[in-house]
Amino acid sequence: MQDVVKSYKMGSGEVPVLRDVKLSIKTNEYVAVMGPSGSGKSTLMNILGCLDTPSSGRYYFGSQDVKGLSDNQLSEIRNKHIGFVFQSFNLLPRVTALQNVELPLIYLGAAPSARKKMAREVLERVGLGDRMTHRPSELSGGQKQRVAIARALVTKPSLILADEPTGNLDSKTGTEIMGLFNKLHEQGNTIILVTHEEYIAEYAKRIIRLRDGLIDRAALSKKGAWIQFLSKMESETSPEETSD
Template sequence: MLIKLEKIEKIYEIGTVQVPALRGINLNVEKNEYIAIMGPSGSGKSTLMNIIGCLDTPSSGDYLLNQHNVSTMDDDQLAEIRNREIGFVFQTFNLLPRASALHNVELPMIYNGTPAAGRRKMAEEALEKVGLADRMHHKPNELSGGQRQRVAIARALVNRPSIILADEPTGNLDSRTGDEIMEIFEGLHEQGNTIILVTHEEYIAEHSNRIIRLRDGMVERDESVH
């Protein structure tokens, strides 16, 4: 079992009012699954993604990621887990604007102390994998949206994480470019990666093998797709 969520609750306190965002989520994810999380806004999908991505910890419940109990970790331990286990792909790409594609991809390796030479080699390989071998030294503003998202995917891959966590990865792209990005995800899935996708587009979700629908902080439906 790669991910095991047990009775995950997340309650935000706004002033004296308690707002529950997640109300007892149970979820198991095996290695090499390709999952889409769907749900209307306010359903708690962002909160769930933040918890799975170790950017946040649950108010109660247990989260086991690769046998690590994440729910009780402090900031530094979470940072280390994010670095090793999670590869993020964001809707807005979130590349460093002044750094080249290569340096952007090197970034996660800087924070685990990979020496410069190894960093460069691995970043080059990751960029080749997403088809950007000829764009390595371009800055984000010299790349198209699709190319930027590929850089972001290369960055997510480079540390060989357990999960690739993509939040609306095609949200800022036209549908053709979006399809290209989805093809890359499919390829990654075939190579054995575990992918969790957050989206509100049915046709994007249909690329996955399993769709989890959330409503009001709970799992409404959890179904396999073929």
């Protein structure tokens, strides 16, 4: 896809979570969306991920205006063009890593043999070649997130949306996962990262700050301004693992 432009504007009557947000993200960009809780990060993420549609304003996914699309068409976009990585992994607990990764391909309509092959390849790419038949409960947090990333990648989407991908991980694992995202970016993927941790946002090439549903233009900062903060964060984060 060329010239991925997403502009988005929203004005809602009742409780405006996002107010007239204008934003465009280009192909192969690596963007972090930051902001305190309640700033509208999640809502923005949902709209970007075609899980939700704007109350008003327009969101173009590629050249496609999302507004006029049916539920089925949105599902198709999510399936083919967007890969989700969630804070809480959101893997299906009762099936193996391989089957979890295969899942989007099932809805894509791929043949079982092709499905398995593609899922295996992606799992190997995220370094889980030896964990394919494990169930999520048998995997560590980092491994689970790698499975989730593999699942996001398997349909070769044009956009990877990561919502607090390191939120449930210790900082060492988090760093590993972020390294993986860097690699994906180098391989040409478009990545949008939602986080409230500065050191995570630092991995991105561009940071968008949201405050009260608005993009905080003043805070559009340069990379490197937070290095001091980053080291502080690292020492503070306790290395505990959360299992889902």
